[in-house]
Amino acid sequence: MSSALATPIRPTSSHADQEYKLLSPSVLDFVRELDLKFGAERVNLLSKRKARQMEFDNGKLPDFLESTAWIRASEWRVAPPPAELLDRRVEITGPPERKMVINALNCGAKVFMADFEDSSSPTWENCIAGQQSLYEANCRQIxxxxxxxxxxxxNDQPVVLFVRPRGLHMDEVHCKDCHGAVSASLFDFGVYFANNYEVLRQRGSAPYFYIPKLESHEEARLWNNIFNFAEDKVGLKRGTIRATALIETITAAFEMDEILYELREHSVGLNCGRWDYIFSFIKKFSARPDFILPQRGDVTMDQPFLASYVRLLIDTCHRRGAHAMGGMAAQIPIKNDPEVNREAIDRVRKDKLREVMAGHDGTWVAHPGLVSTAMDVFNEYMPGPNQIDRPATKHEPVTAADLLTIPNGHITDLGFRRNVDISLMYLESWLRGQGCVPIYNLMEDAATAEISRAQLWQWNHYGVHTDDGRLVDTERIRAAIQSFLADKKKELGDGGFAKAKFSRAAEILLMLSTGSFREFLTTELYGDLH
Known part of the structure; x- marks a missing residue:
């Protein structure tokens, strides 16, 4: 292995052969080059996030940028999408786990987004096995x-593959250079790109990505520069790499035009990452008692701040010739209860109908069993490959106030307890290396779990009362945690409970619910994985 980049620190014997093939000296040198060239700017941008958060903590609210008004006012369009990305009406997402990769590529959707981020617990084994699975899938050998x-x-017609690397805020501690741990974003991107660009080129395809957790157009510019560097390094035509940016932070919502502009040679649209977006709304305004959200179940897409976000994204994308992708319905098929399953499918159908009628060009599902439901809706109401060039809907422009309207709803005892239960079950699974978990008939990932734990912190911090008049405080949270643990001990028995990680999950949840607000649960837990 290259002496310039020491990796891995602790190779897993079960994946030693995969590590040797995937992390060749040339691949490691490419990751090293990425980190040396872009690592300092990444650190600088993360510092800007912190500075901006301090402004919000001191009472400032986000707004559309005066300095980039010329971008919003001028006429320009992103590069046209390649032929295989014209129609993206249904995309399935999930972790790059081998069985999931095969089922997702075979499921009849248009795209599979292999997710190293919110739906994957970033153990070294998961990261390496995931990269190996994607390489074999691209070679059609998996x-x-x-x-x-x-x-x-x-099967003979697998769907198009996108990859979502981890966000800029995460490190990969198993891969180090002279400056320490490299960026997890650059590691995930670099290993995938270096191992797969040639086999994709030979097949007439290209490396496609989803960019997570963007908070500004400057971060989009960094990614665009990374794409340019990678293309130039191996002799690919500029714009070969294509990426969809997730709009899943409140600050990015104010810079949609600018994000598309920075990525215009590489862009294939924006996506409504609704769950992270709700979490971001809580996080960015955590210092403000006037920004308390109701329970998660009441924060639906018909709430004005979310409806405005959707309308702005669609209008922006279509003006610029880009796909406006819808978000994830968290429901999953329920095999053991036909009536509950019918209700879940109906909720998915209504959600997808809302999206296609609003003007979205495609949507997400989390389970192969929901592909046909979403596909039927989009086939009926979107006869063409997309809606990019349909006549624009006439309505008032979306304002900053529209995006910052506080949603109405309740905070019930059930909503409180569900947040505790979901947080504990997800944290325990994540600690065991599973980042995508069915809980209460919904598919939970890091984004949805972030909402649950952030709401507990918010309600505790500001002394909110549930609808029955009881105070949400640390003691109530602790009592709910202990009640959950007692039930789990009965369910699993002493031996099963000892093997699980609920005790550690309880410690973490209590920490996340008290004291200062922690930015990401994934960074708080990452040290437990290695």
Missing amino acids: SFTSPEGKQYRL
Whole structure:
């Protein structure tokens, strides 16, 4: 291995062969170059995030930038999408786990987004195994045999693959250069790009990405520069790499035009990352008692601040010739209760109908069993490959006040307890290396769990009362945690409970619910994985 980049620190014996193939000296040198060239700017941008957060803590609210008004006012369009990305009406997302990769690529959607971020617990084993699975998928050689002996292989027409690397805020501690741990974003991007660009080029395709957690157009510019560097390094035509930026922070919502402009050679649209967006709304205004949100179940897409966000994203994308992608409905098929399953499917159908009628060009599902539901809705109401060039809807421009309207709703005892339960079950699963978990008939990932734990902190910090008049404070949270743990001990038995990680999850949740607000649960927990 290259002496310039020491990795891994602790290779896993079960994946030693994969590490050797994926992390060749040339791949590691490429990751090193990325980190040396872009690492300092990444650190600078993270510092700007902190400075901006201090402004919000001191009472400032976000607004559209005066310095970039010329971008919003001028006429320009992003590069046209390649042919295989014209129609993205249904995309499935999930972790890059081998069985999931095969099922997702076979499911009949238009795109599979392999997610190293919110739906993947970033153990070293998961990161390496995920990269190996994607490489084999691109080579059309991936297979899997279940413990029961069931065989899984790709069909003749797998869907288009996108990859979501981890966000700029995360490090990869198993991969270090002279400055310390490299950026997890650059590691995920660099390893995937270096191992896959040639096989994709030979097949007439290209590396496609989703960019997570953007907070400004300056961060989009960094990613655009990374793409340019990678293309130039291996002799790809400028604009070969394509990326969809997730608008999942409140600050990015005020810079949609600017983000598309920075990425215009590489852009294939923006996506409504609704769950992270709600979390961002809580996080960015955590110092303000006038920004308390109701329980998670009441923060629906018909709330004015979310409806305005959707309208602005669609209008912005279509004006610029870009795809406006819808978000994730968290429901999943429920096999053991037909009536509850029908209700869940109906909620998904209504959500997708809302999206297509609003003007979205595609949507997300989390389970192969929901692809046909979403596809039927978009097939009926979107006969063309997308809605980019449909006549614009006439309405008043979206204002800053529209994006910052506080939603109405309740805070019930059930909503409080659900937040405790979801937080504990998700944290425990994440600590065991599973980042995508079905809980209460919904698919929970880091973004949805962030909402639950952030609401507990917010309600505790500001002394909110639930609808029954009881105060949410640290003691109530602690009592709810202890009640949950007692129930789990009965359910699992002493031996099963000892093997699980609920005790550690309880410690973490109490920490996240008290004291100062922690920015990301994933960074708080990352040290537990290695």
